[in-house]
Structures are given as structure tokens and as C-alpha cells.
Amino acid sequence: MKNNNQLILNLSDNEWPLEYIDHDRQIARAIAFDDEGYFYFVRVKRDDDFGKATCIETAGGGVEAGEDSDVAILRELEEELGAVAEVLCKVGVVSDYYNLIHRHNINNYYLCKISAFGEKHMTKDEIESFHLSTLKLSFDDAVAEYERCATTPLGRLIANRELPVLMRAGELLNLLDK
Secondary structure: OOOOOOEEEEOOOOOOOOOOOOEEEEEEEEEEEOOOOOEEEEEEEEEEOOEEEEEEEOEEEEOOOOOOHHHHHHHHHHHHHOEEEEEEEEEEEEEEEEHHHOEEEEEEEEEEEEEEEOOOOOOHHHHHOOOOEEEEEOHHHHHHHHHHHOOOHHHHHHHHHHHHHHHHHHHHHHHHOO
16 A cells, blocks of 8 residues: 655644753654554553643654664554554654653654554553553544543643544545545
8 A cells, every 4th residue: 555645744842831852753653453443552641741641642662773664663563562563554754842851753654454463562661651551442432532632731742643643544544445
């Protein structure tokens, strides 16, 4: 599947004041779905500098040195969801900022089809600090969950970044049915 019209978004952090940005982070993220049409996300429960928040987020994380983002996303899906998946296409790139931690994020989003589930391989922080768990949702329920979680500053940052990507992925998947 080819996506000739990749989504490109440049977003600002309107939740926290900008003091300075001192680092960029290359991130790979997945809009992951299965044969039955369900989408898979992570539930994040945190109480840290960003405040107390429960959010929905795509599976994904930092691209390691020397790693391509399309390889990183397959690793991240296995680590966070225990999923074996295939990258169908790149959905796009979202540049956003976390002013609170002085970071610029370059999020590379991929549409990935899950073929199997196995064991998760999460880090200690993902388990103990972020309390990651798997969410299996219909497309409409995922949209509603992003909107529901957008009541906190961090939830708004995540929803602003991910809802447009989820909507674009929905458009791409509808093209497959025609």
C-alpha cells in the first residue's frame, strides 16, 4: 500500500511556556490494526512533571542510533503490545514540542497491520512509571477516547498530535475497501 499524500503537521505546545528547546527526539509510532478492524493503542497513566493524567497514545518510541524508523516501529510494537506486524505505509510526520521538558519531537507514523500477538517486552519505566497497558478499540471508540483524554494539558498535546494521524489512517483504510 502506498501513501503518496503523507500528512505533514507542525504543532506548537500551547500548554506550557516555551523557555528553550535543547534536544530533538526521533520517534516511530504506529496506527496498528488487525484483520477484524480493531485498533491497538497504549493506555498511559502518569503522575509526573506533566501532572496526573491518563491518556491514550499510539504504540511507539524513540528511534535508536543507527536504526531506521520503519524498523524501530516493528520493535516498538513488539515491546509495547507484544505484536508482530507489517508496515503497510508511512502515514506522515508530526513535529511537535514538549516545552516542559525542552524537547522537539519528530514523530514518524506508520500504518501497521498486526498478524499475531506474543509477549510484551516493556522497560521498567514503561511498567512502573507510565503503567502502560493495551487498548483494543474500534475506530470510532478510539476517536472518542482521544477526545475524552484531552481534558489534561498532556492529553491535549497527545490528541492534537494523534487525532489527525488517526483520521488520515482511516481515510487510507477506506481506500482499501473500494
